[in-house]
Amino acid sequence: MLKQFKVIEELVQNCQQVINCGDAGQEGELIQRWVLLKAKCKAPVKRLWISSLTEQAIREGFNKLKESEQYNNLYAAGSARAIGDWLLGMNATRLFTKKFGQGKMVLSIGRVQTPTLAMIVQRQKEINAFVSADYWELKTLYRDVEFTATIDRITDPERAQKGLAYLQEHPLFEITSFERKEGKEGNPRLFDLTGLQVEANKKFGYAAEDTLKLVQSLYEKKFVTYPRVDTTYLSEDLHPKIAGILESMQYYKALTAPLLARPIPKSKAVFDDKKVTDHHAIIPTEVLPQGLRPEEKRVYDLIARRFIAVFYPECKIANTTVLGRVEKLEFKATGKQILEPGWREVYAKDAKSKEEDDKGAAEEKVLPEFVVGESGPHTPRIHQGKTSPPKPFTEASLLRAMETAGKQVEDEEMREMLKDNGIGRPSTRANIIETLIRRQYIEKKKKNLFATQTGMDLIDTIGNELLKSPELTGQWERKLRLIEKGEYPLETFKQELIQMVVDLTREVKSGAYRPISIVAEPAAEEKAEKKAASPKKKKAGAAPADAPKAAKAKAPKEPLSIEALHCPKCREHLLKRGNSAWGCGNFRECGFKIPFELLGKTLTDKQVYDLLSKGKTTKIKGLQVPGAATPQDGRLVMDGSFIIGLEE
Numbered sequence: 001m002l003k004q005f006k007v008i009e010e011l012v013q014n015c016q017q018v019i020n021c022g023d024a025g026q027e028g029e030l031i032q033r034w035v036l037l038k039a040k041c042k043a044p045v046k047r048l049w050i051s052s053l054t055e056q057a058i059r060e061g062f063n064k065l066k067e068s069e070q071y072n073n074l075y076a077a078g079s080a081r082a083i084g085d086w087l088l089g090m091n092a093t094r095l096f097t098k099k100f101g102q103g104k105m106v107l108s109i110g111r112v113q114t115p116t117l118a119m120i121v122q123r124q125k126e127i128n129a130f131v132s133a134d135y136w137e138l139k140t141l142y143r144d145v146e147f148t149a150t151i152d153r154i155t156d157p158e159r160a161q162k163g164l165a166y167l168q169e170h171p172l173f174e175i176t177s178f179e180r181k182e183g184k185e186g187n188p189r190l191f192d193l194t195g196l197q198v199e200a201n202k203k204f205g206y207a208a209e210d211t212l213k214l215v216q217s218l219y220e221k222k223f224v225t226y227p228r229v230d231t232t233y234l235s236e237d238l239h240p241k242i243a244g245i246l247e248s249m250q251y252y253k254a255l256t257a258p259l260l261a262r263p264i265p266k267s268k269a270v271f272d273d274k275k276v277t278d279h280h281a282i283i284p285t286e287v288l289p290q291g292l293r294p295e296e297k298r299v300y301d302l303i304a305r306r307f308i309a310v311f312y313p314e315c316k317i318a319n320t321t322v323l324g325r326v327e328k329l330e331f332k333a334t335g336k337q338i339l340e341p342g343w344r345e346v347y348a349k350d351a352k353s354k355e356e357d358d359k360g361a362a363e364e365k366v367l368p369e370f371v372v373g374e375s376g377p378h379t380p381r382i383h384q385g386k387t388s389p390p391k392p393f394t395e396a397s398l399l400r401a402m403e404t405a406g407k408q409v410e411d412e413e414m415r416e417m418l419k420d421n422g423i424g425r426p427s428t429r430a431n432i433i434e435t436l437i438r439r440q441y442i443e444k445k446k447k448n449l450f451a452t453q454t455g456m457d458l459i460d461t462i463g464n465e466l467l468k469s470p471e472l473t474g475q476w477e478r479k480l481r482l483i484e485k486g487e488y489p490l491e492t493f494k495q496e497l498i499q500m501v502v503d504l505t506r507e508v509k510s511g512a513y514r515p516i517s518i519v520a521e522p523a524a525e526e527k528a529e530k531k532a533a534s535p536k537k538k539k540a541g542a543a544p545a546d547a548p549k550a551a552k553a554k555a556p557k558e559p560l561s562i563e564a565l566h567c568p569k570c571r572e573h574l575l576k577r578g579n580s581a582w583g584c585g586n587f588r589e590c591g592f593k594i595p596f597e598l599l600g601k602t603l604t605d606k607q608v609y610d611l612l613s614k615g616k617t618t619k620i621k622g623l624q625v626p627g628a629a630t631p632q633d634g635r636l637v638m639d640g641s642f643i644i645g646l647e648e
Contacts, residue, residue: 009039020068021048025228025278026484027427029071030078047071049278052225052285074278077484084476084497085111091501092467095508100461100516107458107516108439111473112402112424113432114459117441117451118468119401120393121459124451130389136160140331140380142173145367147324147331160382163329167380170327174375177323185315187343189232190270190281191306193426194403196227199302201396205447205589206295208395208430210569213640214299215282223289224303226279228427233275234283239266246308248286255308255346270310277484283307293643294591305346312343320367326378335367392448395433402429405474423473437571444571457516464504562609567592569642575612582608592642599646600624600631611638616647 012018018041022032036045045068050061092109101107136157138149154160189195196215200206206214215227242264246256284304292300320335341348393401403422424432433449436442441455451459459468466472476497482488562582567573569592573585583593594608600623607617615638622631625646635647 005035005039008035012036012039012041012043015043018043018045019048019062019065020045023228024049024051024226025427026074026078026081026425027228029074030082033075033079044068050226051279053220053222054285054287056286073484073486076490077480080483080490080493081480083494084480087497088501092504095505096458096461099508100458102516105454108435108441109462109467110432110435111476112428113435114462115423115468115470115473116398116402116432117436117455118459118462119470120398120436120442120449121451121456123390123393124456126390127392132386132389135385135387137383137385138163138167138329138380139383140167140173140326140378142324142376142378143368143370145322145333147173147322147333150330150332164380164382166329167326167378171377172375173324173326173331173378175322175324175370175372176330177321178370178372179322180318180320182316182318182339185317185342185344187269187310187312187314188306190234190283190310191303192230192232192281193227194230194399194429195232196282196299196302197430198396198399200299201394201399201447203302204295204298205570206299207434207571208399209434210295210641211299212427212430214296215303217641218289218292218296218300218303221289222285222287223292223300225283225285227282228425229279229282230426231276231279232281233272234270234280235276236266236271236273238280239264239271242311245284245286246311248288249284249304249308250288252304252308255305259308259311264311267310293641295641309343309346312346313340315342315344316340322367322370326380333367335365337366338364392450394447394449398433398449399429401470402432405470405477423470423477446572454516461516463511464507466500467504562605562612565609565612568612568638594644598623598636598644603636607636611636611644615639 020032022028046065047068048061049066050057089110096107096109135153135155137153140147197208197211200211218224219227243260246259249256282303284307289300316339318337318339322333324331402424405422437444440452442449442451462468479488479493483490483493562575565575567575567584567590570584570590575582576585581593581595584590596602601620610617617636619633619635621633623634625632636644637647638644
């Protein structure tokens with residue numbers, strides 16, 4: 001790293017111009033500026049700003065280089081974020097660790113991490129405090145349609161039985177109202193990063209971090225545009241290019257043909273310069289995707305179908321409401337009919353067959369025609385149910401909560417308005433969730449996220465609302481966005497943050513001590529990695545009574561059992577030995593595996609273990625590499641997308 005920096009340092013001091021080609025976003029701008037600052041660059045700097053890596057986009061970008069000064073506010077916002085996170089994290093983590101960590105564990109505190117944990121803890125407390133109660137509803141069947149009584153849920157079984165007896169005594173059901181209203185279901189919006197992560201989690205169970213890696217891979221392969229975005233709109237100058245992109249989508253010809261037969265609509269729901277800042281929403285490029293892994297295909301398909309769907313007509317529906325009565329007791333039934341599918345056609349042949357859009361639209365339920373005043377026999381019954389506790393967070397619902405600072409918002413327009421007050425950035429939210437899992441403040445069970453006792457104790461210990469409140473932290477996020485727009489001074493933000501840290505330190509130091517549940521031992525992967533990294537290190541003092549004897553002896557020649565490790569991809573199931581590979585215990589859903597034989601070599605258990613725990617093996621001799629004339633020596637390495645390659 002230092003050697004490479006020295007090369008850059010020498011080059012920038014002897015050149016006439018520097019072109020900043022860093023990632024076109026806040027983090028990319030910050031990293032490049034820091035490097036140039038450290039290298040004492042005096043040469044004029046131009047900025048390459050592009051939203052995709054296709055040759056056409058790069059050529060256009062170099063023909064329209066920007067002045068570096070245009071991005072000074074972006075750099076200021078990135079700098080404020082980095083300094084603020086460092087200042088708060090460093091001081092608050094040390095403060096809480098020294099006071100409450102009992103010398104046994106680090107208590108990590110972060111500007112985004114802590115309020116995110118607080119939301120999960122609050123939901124956990126609501127679930128724990130919930131007491132389920134029985135309730136009863138009166139229902140009756142008339143002309144094969146089930147009607148429900150409009151009275152409140154009944155909490156007394158005797159009253160429910162009396163209601164049923166009343167209905168049985170009156171055999172005629174009369175229709176009092178029949179209303180059918182035609183309406184429209186708006187098209188789903190294009191994906192921003194959070195929306196894509198939410199959809200991939202709902203449909204495929206992908207972790208947010210995995211989705212980010214997959215879409216980043218698609219971007220680097222030039223198949224989709226820049227992914228780390230927080231807008232669902234396109235800039236208006238993209239409109240003339242849409243037809244060309246649709247035409248290039250050869251795998252979706254049946255869906256794009258109707259769109260290409262007429263002019264592409266220019267709706268404000270899709271094209272709006274006021275809603276686009278650094279980048280537009282994630283869309284496909286004109287490059288035809290090839291050689292994609294199954295996971296990449298699924299994510300690309302989500303992006304492609306959503307892109308096509310926004311240009312289809314709206315879905316036309318008819319909502320039906322029917323009211324009836326048995327003597328004085330009123331009943332109601334509702335139905336929904338799709339008159340013209342519109343954009344839903346794009347998802348009609350989807351493998352899931354249902355578009356799980358955020359509106360949560362009810363499935364189609366067609367009611368027959370009723371005439372006001374008609375009556376006839378009915379069949380009453382009692383439906384018994386139980387009240388349900390609040391649902392635990394999934395990664396999908398937690399990402400949405402982070403986006404809207406804890407507010408439960410289903411309407412997409414309202415969600416767009418709340419984004420300025422969200423906590424974290426689209427590019428960092430996935431890592432925040434993974435960090436909370438890694439530090440054992442939360443745990444993942446199937447798709448659900450639960451707070452651990454340590455996580456709950458930590459939040460209970462924090463008295464400072466600014467530190468754990470999503471709404472207040474969202475206000476800090478809004479100030480960072482104002483800095484990016486040049487509407488809030490960087491120095492003011494820094495001074496406010498410093499004052500907050502000073503007040504927090506004073507408050508915690510003078511406050512009472514509260515015990516926190518200490519995590520008994522690190523996760524299996526972390527423990528194994530530490531043992532493998534330092535096998536000769538001896539423990540100070542006596543080992544615990546229940547410690548395995550091997551802990552007192554020298555490090556074993558063979559690593560710990562592979563079957564004791566969790567799958568690195570889904571992190572839920574233990575690994576299992578199959579007929580030809582090690583694989584996830586839930587392989588059908590997860591798909592992770594490591595073959596026993598790679599590049600002509602049968603892997604030892606130690607090599608597989610190293611690959612899983614360290615991400616790489618020791619050097620292996622005589623590997624049969626495709627295209628190589630002679631056997632090669634090298635290390636097998638597994639990247640963040642769980643692809644195994646060769647490192648020479």
